[in-house]
Amino acid sequence: MNARQAPPRTLNVALEERSYPIHIGSQVLGDPAMLRPYLAGRQVLIVTNETVAPLYLASLKQGLGDDLEVRELILPDGEHTKTLASVERIWDALLEAGFNRQCTLVALGGGVIGDMTGYAAACYQRGVAFIQVPTTLLSQVDSSVGGKTGVNHPRGKNMIGAFWQPRAVVIDTATLATLPGRELTAGLAEVIKYALIRDLDFLAWLETHMAALRGLDETSLSEAILRSCATKAEIVAADETEQGVRALLNLGHTFGHAIEAHQGYGYWLHGEAVGAGMHMATLLSRQLGWLAEVEVERVSALLASAGLPLAAPANMDAKAFLERMRLDKKNRDSRIRLVLLRALGDACLHDDTPPALLESFLEGYSRA
Amino acid sequence: MNARQAPPRTLNVALEERSYPIHIGSQVLGDPAMLRPYLAGRQVLIVTNETVAPLYLASLKQGLGDDLEVRELILPDGEHTKTLASVERIWDALLEAGFNRQCTLVALGGGVIGDMTGYAAACYQRGVAFIQVPTTLLSQVDSSVGGKTGVNHPRGKNMIGAFWQPRAVVIDTATLATLPGRELTAGLAEVIKYALIRDLDFLAWLETHMAALRGLDETSLSEAILRSCATKAEIVAADETEQGVRALLNLGHTFGHAIEAHQGYGYWLHGEAVGAGMHMATLLSRQLGWLAEVEVERVSALLASAGLPLAAPANMDAKAFLERMRLDKKNRDSRIRLVLLRALGDACLHDDTPPALLESFLEGYSRA
Numbered sequence: 001m002n003a004r005q006a007p008p009r010t011l012n013v014a015l016e017e018r019s020y021p022i023h024i025g026s027q028v029l030g031d032p033a034m035l036r037p038y039l040a041g042r043q044v045l046i047v048t049n050e051t052v053a054p055l056y057l058a059s060l061k062q063g064l065g066d067d068l069e070v071r072e073l074i075l076p077d078g079e080h081t082k083t084l085a086s087v088e089r090i091w092d093a094l095l096e097a098g099f100n101r102q103c104t105l106v107a108l109g110g111g112v113i114g115d116m117t118g119y120a121a122a123c124y125q126r127g128v129a130f131i132q133v134p135t136t137l138l139s140q141v142d143s144s145v146g147g148k149t150g151v152n153h154p155r156g157k158n159m160i161g162a163f164w165q166p167r168a169v170v171i172d173t174a175t176l177a178t179l180p181g182r183e184l185t186a187g188l189a190e191v192i193k194y195a196l197i198r199d200l201d202f203l204a205w206l207e208t209h210m211a212a213l214r215g216l217d218e219t220s221l222s223e224a225i226l227r228s229c230a231t232k233a234e235i236v237a238a239d240e241t242e243q244g245v246r247a248l249l250n251l252g253h254t255f256g257h258a259i260e261a262h263q264g265y266g267y268w269l270h271g272e273a274v275g276a277g278m279h280m281a282t283l284l285s286r287q288l289g290w291l292a293e294v295e296v297e298r299v300s301a302l303l304a305s306a307g308l309p310l311a312a313p314a315n316m317d318a319k320a321f322l323e324r325m326r327l328d329k330k331n332r333d334s335r336i337r338l339v340l341l342r343a344l345g346d347a348c349l350h351d352d353t354p355p356a357l358l359e360s361f362l363e364g365y366s367r368a
Numbered sequence: 369m370n371a372r373q374a375p376p377r378t379l380n381v382a383l384e385e386r387s388y389p390i391h392i393g394s395q396v397l398g399d400p401a402m403l404r405p406y407l408a409g410r411q412v413l414i415v416t417n418e419t420v421a422p423l424y425l426a427s428l429k430q431g432l433g434d435d436l437e438v439r440e441l442i443l444p445d446g447e448h449t450k451t452l453a454s455v456e457r458i459w460d461a462l463l464e465a466g467f468n469r470q471c472t473l474v475a476l477g478g479g480v481i482g483d484m485t486g487y488a489a490a491c492y493q494r495g496v497a498f499i500q501v502p503t504t505l506l507s508q509v510d511s512s513v514g515g516k517t518g519v520n521h522p523r524g525k526n527m528i529g530a531f532w533q534p535r536a537v538v539i540d541t542a543t544l545a546t547l548p549g550r551e552l553t554a555g556l557a558e559v560i561k562y563a564l565i566r567d568l569d570f571l572a573w574l575e576t577h578m579a580a581l582r583g584l585d586e587t588s589l590s591e592a593i594l595r596s597c598a599t600k601a602e603i604v605a606a607d608e609t610e611q612g613v614r615a616l617l618n619l620g621h622t623f624g625h626a627i628e629a630h631q632g633y634g635y636w637l638h639g640e641a642v643g644a645g646m647h648m649a650t651l652l653s654r655q656l657g658w659l660a661e662v663e664v665e666r667v668s669a670l671l672a673s674a675g676l677p678l679a680a681p682a683n684m685d686a687k688a689f690l691e692r693m694r695l696d697k698k699n700r701d702s703r704i705r706l707v708l709l710r711a712l713g714d715a716c717l718h719d720d721t722p723p724a725l726l727e728s729f730l731e732g733y734s735r736a
Contacts, residue, residue, distance in 0.1 A: 084456065095523040098695060123491070126518060126529045127609070150494060155463040161494045162530060241495070327466060 008034075009226055013145065013233040015165060015240055022145065022169040022229050026218050029133060029172035030059035038167040040129035041102030044070045047090055047117040048108040049077040052135055055178050060108055060133060071097050075113070079270070082112045082152045084160060090120035104129040104167070110136035110183075111143035111270065115161070118149030122164035132166045135175040137187025137221075138271050141194070141228035144169045146236040146249075156327050157257050163241055171229075173221045181214075185307035186271025188213065191224050192302055193251050193278060194231040200345035202227050203302070210305045248347045251339040252277030258324035262316055268309075275308030284353070284361050285341040295344050311368065318362035376402075377594055381513065381601040383533060383608060390513065390537040390597050394586050397501060397540035398427035406535040408497035409470030412438045415458055415485040416476040417445040420503055423546055428476055428501060439465050443481070447638070450480045450520050452528060458488035472497040472535070478504035478551075479511035479638070483529070486517030490532030500534045503543040505555025505589075506639050509562075509596035512537045514604040514617075524695050525625050531609055539597075541589045549582075553675035554639025556581065559592050560670055561619050561646060562599040568713035570595055571670070578673045616715045619707040620645030626692035630684055636677075643676030652721070652729050653709040663712050679736065686730035 008025025023034050044064060048057055053074045064070055073093045075086055094103065107117035107130060114132050121130035132144040150161015176184065188210075195203035205227075206213075212220040232249065239246040256277030259268055268276075282299045285291045300310060312321075325336050336358070337351040376393025391402050412432060416425055421442045432438055441461045443454055462471065475485035475498060482500050489498035500512040518529015544552065556578075563571035573595075574581075580588040600617065607614035624645030627636055636644075650667045653659045668678060680689075693704050704726065705719040 084452070088452065091521065091528055095521055095527060095695075100695075119491075123487075123518075123528050123530055125527060126516065126531055148494065150491075153459065153463055159463060159493060160459055160491050162491055163494055327463075327468075 009222065011226060011229055011233060013165075014237045015147075018147075018165040018240075020166055020168050022171060022233070024171045024173065024222055024225055024229070026174045026222075027172060028170055029056055029175065030063035032063050032065060034168070034170045035060075035063050035106075035131065036065065038129070038131050039068070039104045040167070041100075041104065042068050043097070043099045043103035044068050044106060045090070045094060045097065045099065045103065046070065046072045046106045046108055047075065047113060047120070048072065049075050049081075049110075049113055051077040052109045052113070056108060056133075056135060056172075056175060060106070064106075069097075075116075077112075079112055079152075082116060084151050084153075087116050087120045087123075087151055090117065091124060094120075094124055099124075099128075101125045101128055104131060106131045106133060108133045108135065109139075110134065111139040114139050114143050115149050115158070116151060118147070118164050118166065119151060119161050122149055122162040127164065129167050130164070132169040134169065134171060136179055137176055137184055137225075138190055138269075139187075140171045140225050141187060142190040142232070144171070145229050145232045146246075147240065157261060171225060173218050173225065176216055176221060181307070183269065183271075184214065184216075186269040186275070188306040189252070189271035189275035189278065189303070189308055191228050192306060193249070193274065194228045196278065196282075196299065196341060196344065197231070197248050197251055197347040198345055199227070199231060202231075203345060207298075207302055207305075210302070214307070244349075247337070247349050248339055251341075251347050252279075252281050254325055254328050254336070254338055255280040255321065257328065258321050259313060259316065261324050262320050263313055268313065272309055275303050275306070276310060276312060279303055279308075279310045280312075280365055281338065281340050283365065284338070284358075287357065287361055288340065288353070290340065290342050291344070298344070312366045317366050318359050321362045321366070322359065377590065379594060379597055379601060381533075382605045383515075386515075386533040386608075388534055388536050390539060390601070392508075392539045392541065392590055392593055392597070394542045394590070395540060396538055397424055397543065398431035400431050400433055402536070402538045403428075403431050403474075403499065404433065406497070406499050407436070407472045408535070409468075409472065410436050411465070411467045411471035412436050412474060413458070413462060413465065413467065413471065414438065414440045414474045414476055415443065415481060415488070416440065417443050417449075417481055419445040420477045420481070424476060424501075424503060424540075424543060428474070432474075437465075439467075443484075445480075447480055447520075450484060452519050452521075455484050455488045455519055458485065459492055462488075462492055467492075467496075469493045469496055472499060474499045474501060476501045476503065477507075478502065479507040482507050482511050483517050483526070484519060486515075486532050486534065487519060487529050490517055490530035495532065497535050498532070500537040502537065502539060504547055505544055505552055505593075506558055506637075507555075508539045508593050509555060510558045510600070512539070513597050513600045514614075515608065525629060539593060541586050541593065544584060544589060549675070551637065551639075552582065552584075554637040554643075556674040557620070557639035557643035557646065557671070557676055559596050560674060561617075561642065562596045564646060564650075564667065564709060564712065565599070565616050565619055565715040566713055567595070567599060570599075571713060575670055575673075578670070582675070612717075615705070615717050616707055619709075619715050620647075620649050622693055622696050622704070622706055623648040623689065625696065626689050627681060627684065629692050630688050631681055636681070640677055643671050643674070644678060644680060647671055647676075647678045648680075648733055649706065649708055651733065652706070652726075655725065655729055656708065656721070658708065658710050659712070666712070680734045685734050686727055689730045689734070690727065
C-alpha cells in the first residue's frame with residue numbers, strides 16, 4: 001500500500017431482491033473478498049478482451065481461487081465487436097463447457113465487454129449470475145451500474161439488449177493507470193454528466209479536481225467514481241427500467257449517439273460523443289432561455305479542461321443529426337425527446353422543442 | 369354463433385405489475401376487444417408463419433383495425449426455425465420499420481412463433497410489449513402462459529432466452545379445427561400433465577372427455593384449456609422465474625427433451641416426447657415405490673387414449689438419455705433433477721435418484 005492509495009469503499013445499489021454492492025478501491029481486483037461471495041456456484045466464465053487480458057486476467061483468476069471451474073473467453077477489443085455474433089461466442093463457450101444455471105459470468109474490461117457479458121448472462125438459460133469488473137473510467141461510472149446490457153445493430157446502438165443486474169461490481173482504480181489518456185477523458189464526460197444532471201456541488205468539485213483526476217490521483221478518482229455511481233444508483237433505484245427519471249442519464253446521449261452512429265461506432269469514443277452532445281444540450285438549453293451565457297461557458301470550460309471535443313464532426317449536417325435522432329429509444333411515437341438543462345444541476349426531459357428551432361439549432365451548430 | 373360455441377372466458381395471471389389476462393373463446397381472434405386494449409402504441413408487428421398466415425392473418429389484422437401502423441413478418445414453419453437467426457429477422461423487421469419502444473409484437477402461431485416473438489420483444493430496445501395469439505393446443509395450454517421465451521441452440525433446447533410476460537393472451541379454440549391431428553394429440557400431453565402434477569379431479573374429467581376433446585367439441589376444449597391455463601397460471605404466479613414449484617411443470621420434460629434433442633428437433637413433436645417422458649416418469653416413480661401398478665396403468669391408458677406414444681425411439685439407449693439429461697437446466701451442479709410423482713396428482717422435484725437405479729431403469733425402458 002502506498003500513501004496515495006485510498007481504502008476500499010462500498011456503495012449499495014438498492015433494487016430490492018436485485019440489490020448489489022459496488023466495491024471501489026485500489027488493487028481490489030485480485031481480492032477474494034470482493035469476488036467470491038457473489039458467485040452463484042462453482043462454474044465461472046471470465047469474459048475479457050485482448051487488451052485487458054494480458055494486464056489483469058491473471059490477478060483476477062488468482063482472486064477467484066483455484067477450487068473453482070474457471071474458464072476464460074478472450075474477445076477482440078473495440079466497439080465494433082459489440083455485436084450479437086460476439087454474444088453468441090459467449091453462449092457457445094458456456095454450452096461447450098456444459099455450464100448450468102448456477103454458473104457466473106465475470107466481465108473484465110470496459111463497457112463493451114460489460115454490456116455483452118451482461119446480455120449473455122441475461123439470456124443464457126433465461127438468466128444467470130454475473131459480476132462486473134470494469135477497467136475503464138467510462139464503464140466504472142456508467143455502464144457497470146444500472147443493469148443495461150446489450151449489443152449494437154447495424155441500424156442503431158444498443159438496439160438489442162435486456163435489463164439485467166450484476167451480483168456485484170468491483171472497481172479497481174489502479175486499472176486506470178493503463179488506460180489510454182483519450183479513454184480517461186471519455187470517461188470524464190460521464191462524470192461531468194452526473195454533476196450537470198443533479199449535483200451542482202459536484203460540478204464545483206470537478207472544476208477544482210480536474211487536474212488531479214487527469215493526473216490519476218487515486219483519492220480523487222475514487223471520490224469522483226463513488227459520487228458518480230451514487231448518483232446513478234439513486235436514479236436507477238428510482239426507475240429501474242427507464243419509465244421516467246432514468247432517462248435523464250441520457251443527457252448528451254441523443255446527440256452523442258447520432259454522432260457515434262454517423263461516424264461508425266468506434267471512431268468517436270462514446271464519451272467523446274457524449275461530451276460534444278452535452279455541449280449541444282447546453283447550447284440548446286441556452287436557446288430555450290433556460291441557461292445564461294456564463295453558465296454555458298462554465299460547462300464548455302469544464303468539458304475542455306477534461307480534454308473533450310466541443311465541435312461536431314465536420315461531415316455532419318442538421319439532416320444527418322435528425323435522421324439518426326429519430327430512431328432514439330427515448331422517442332414517443334414520432335416526437336424527438338431530448339434531455340436538456342433547466343438549470344445547471346437540474347436536467348429535464350423535453351419533447352416539445354419546436355422542430356424548426358431544433359433544425360435551425362443543428363444547422364447553426366454543425367456549421368460552427 | 370352455433371350451438372357448440374362456448375362464450376368467451378377470461379382468466380387473470382397474477383404477476384403484480386406484469387399481470388395479464390388470458391381470453392379463451394371461439395372465433396375471438398378477430399375481435400377488437402380482445403386485442404386493442406393491450407397495444408402499447410400505434411406500431412404493431414405481427415409475426416406468424418407460412419402455415420398459419422393464410423388461415424388467420426387476415427382475421428387478426430381486421431381485428432386490429434385500420435388506424436394502426438401494422439406490419440407483418442411471415443417466417444417458415446417448424447421447430448428447426450426456432451433459432452437466433454429467426455429472431456434476428458424479427459429485430460431487422462422492427463428496425464427497418466423504424467419501430468420504437470412503444471411498439472407491440474403480436475405472435476400468431478404455435479409455440480415456436482410465440483417463443484421467438486416473445487424473446488424478440490424481451491430484447492428489442494431492452495423490452496417492448498407483446499401479445500400472444502396461440503393457434504395450437506400445445507401453445508394455448510403451455511407456452512403462451514408463463515413468460516418463458518427463447519430459442520434453441522445446436523447444443524440444447526431453449527438454451528437462449530428470457531422471462532418476458534405478454535400483455536394479453538388470446539386463445540381462439542376455433543383455430544384447432546385446422547390443426548393436424550398429430551399436433552392436437554401432442555397438445556393433449558401437456559393437458560394431461562397438469563392433471564398428473566396436481567389435479568386428480570381433472571384427471572378423472574380427462575378420462576371421460578378424451579373422445580370429445582379429440583372430436584374438437586368446443587365446450588370441452590374450452591374447459592380443458594381453461595383448467596390447464598389456470599393451473600399453470602397459479603404455479604407461475606407462485607414462482608415466476610422457476611426457483612422452486614415452477615419446476616414441477618417439467619414433468620416428463622427431462623426425458624422428453626432428451627428424446628427431442630437426440631432425434632433432432634422436429635422429428636418427434638414436443639408433446640409426443642413429453643408424453644413418452646411422462647410415461648417414463650410414471651414408471652420410475654413406480655420403481656421408487658411411490659405409485660401402484662394400477663396407477664401406472666391408468667396413466668398409460670390415458671396417454672394412449674390421447675394417441676400419445678409410450679415407447680422410446682428405437683435408436684436411444686440409456687447412455688444416449690443420460691448424456692442429454694446431464695445438460696438439463698434444472699440440474700444443480702452435477703446432479704440430475706427429475707420431476708416424479710409421489711402420487712397421482714402430486715408431483716415432486718427429486719434429485720437423489722440413485723445413479724445406478726436411474727441407469728438400470730433407462731436400460732430396461734429403452735430395451736422394452
